[in-house]
Amino acid sequence: MMTIHTIAELRSALREARMAGKRIGFVPTMGNLHEGHMQLIDLANSKSDIVVSSIFVNPLQFGLNEDLDSYPRTLREDQEKLSARGCDILFAPTNDEVYPHGQDAQTQVEVPLISDLYCGASRPGHFRGVATVVTKLFGMVQPDLAVFGEKDFQQLMVIRRMTEDLSLPVEIIGAPIARNEQGLALSSRNGYLSAEELATAVHLNASLRHVAARLQEGERDFSALQEQAQQTLEEVGFKRDYYVICRRDDLQPASAEDKQLVILAAARLGPARLIDNIQIDL
Numbered sequence: 001m002m003t004i005h006t007i008a009e010l011r012s013a014l015r016e017a018r019m020a021g022k023r024i025g026f027v028p029t030m031g032n033l034h035e036g037h038m039q040l041i042d043l044a045n046s047k048s049d050i051v052v053s054s055i056f057v058n059p060l061q062f063g064l065n066e067d068l069d070s071y072p073r074t075l076r077e078d079q080e081k082l083s084a085r086g087c088d089i090l091f092a093p094t095n096d097e098v099y100p101h102g103q104d105a106q107t108q109v110e111v112p113l114i115s116d117l118y119c120g121a122s123r124p125g126h127f128r129g130v131a132t133v134v135t136k137l138f139g140m141v142q143p144d145l146a147v148f149g150e151k152d153f154q155q156l157m158v159i160r161r162m163t164e165d166l167s168l169p170v171e172i173i174g175a176p177i178a179r180n181e182q183g184l185a186l187s188s189r190n191g192y193l194s195a196e197e198l199a200t201a202v203h204l205n206a207s208l209r210h211v212a213a214r215l216q217e218g219e220r221d222f223s224a225l226q227e228q229a230q231q232t233l234e235e236v237g238f239k240r241d242y243y244v245i246c247r248r249d250d251l252q253p254a255s256a257e258d259k260q261l262v263i264l265a266a267a268r269l270g271p272a273r274l275i276d277n278i279q280i281d282l
C-alpha cells in the first residue's frame with residue numbers, strides 16, 4: 001500500500017489506473033480505524049479495482065467545544081490495518097493541503113434542511129464541514145464509488161443529497177453498521193469510554209431494538225415511545241440528545257402511515273456522544 005500526502009502525488013498515482021479504465025473505490029475516514037472501517041474497505045474492494053482510503057481529521061466539522069484536539073491520531077496502526085485489508089492507496093493530507101487558503105476562506109458546501117436536523121441541531125455547522133470536505137476529497141480522488149457507514153445515517157443522507165444536487169459522478173454506497181458481540185455500534189469514540197461505560201453503552205442499541213419491536217407489534221404512539229426510550233436511557237446513565245422515529249427517505253418525523261422508517265438516536269455517556277440507528281419496514 002502506498003501512503004500519499006499531496007493531491008499532486010495522488011493524481012499521478014491514480015492517472016494510469018484511470019486511463020486503464022480501472023474502477024476506483026474510495027473510503028474516506030478520520031483514522032483511528034476499527035473493524036467497522038475495515039468492513040467499508042472490504043465492500044469497496046468487492047466493487048472496485050483500486051481502493052483509496054483517506055485519513056483526515058477534518059477541523060471544519062468539529063464545533064468549538066468538541067474533541068478536535070483530542071481526537072485519536074494513530075497513523076502507523078491505521079496504515080498496517082489498511083494494508084493488511086487490501087487497501088491500495090492511503091491518502092493522508094495535511095490541513096494546509098486540504099485548506100490551502102485557511103479554513104475561514106474555504107468555499108463551503110451546504111446541504112439545506114436535512115443538515116439542520118438531529119445531529120445538525122446538536123452540532124451546528126457539522127454537516128457543512130462534512131459536505132465540504134467530502135466534496136473536496138471527491139475532487140481530489142475522483143472515485144467511481146465511495147463507501148460510508150450507515151451508523152452515521154444522517155451523514156450518509158447528507159452525502160447522498162449533496163452528490164445528487166451537485167451532479168457528482170460518484171456512486172454512494174452505504175455499509176451496514178458493524179457491532180461488537182453485545183450489539184454496540186463500533187465507533188472511534190467508544191475509545192473514550194471506561195469499561196463500566198462500555199457495558200452501559202450497549203443499552204443504546206438494546207433500546208432501539210426494543211422500540212423497533214414495539215413498532216412491529218403495532219404501537220404507533222411515536223412520541224410516547226421516544227420519551228420512554230429516553231427516560232430508560234437516562235436511568236442507566238445516559239444524558240439525552242435526540243431520539244426520533246423518522247421516515248427513511250427524508251428523515252422527517254414519521255406518521256402512522258409511513259412504512260419505511262429509521263429510528264435515530266444520540267445520547268451522551270461520560271465523555272462520549274454516541275449515535276446509533278435501526279431501520280424498520282412495517
Ligand code: PAF
Pocket residue numbers: 028029030056058061130133134152155
Ligand atoms: O465519517 C467520517 O469519518 C467523517 O465524517 C468523514 C466522512 C470522513 C468526513 O470527514
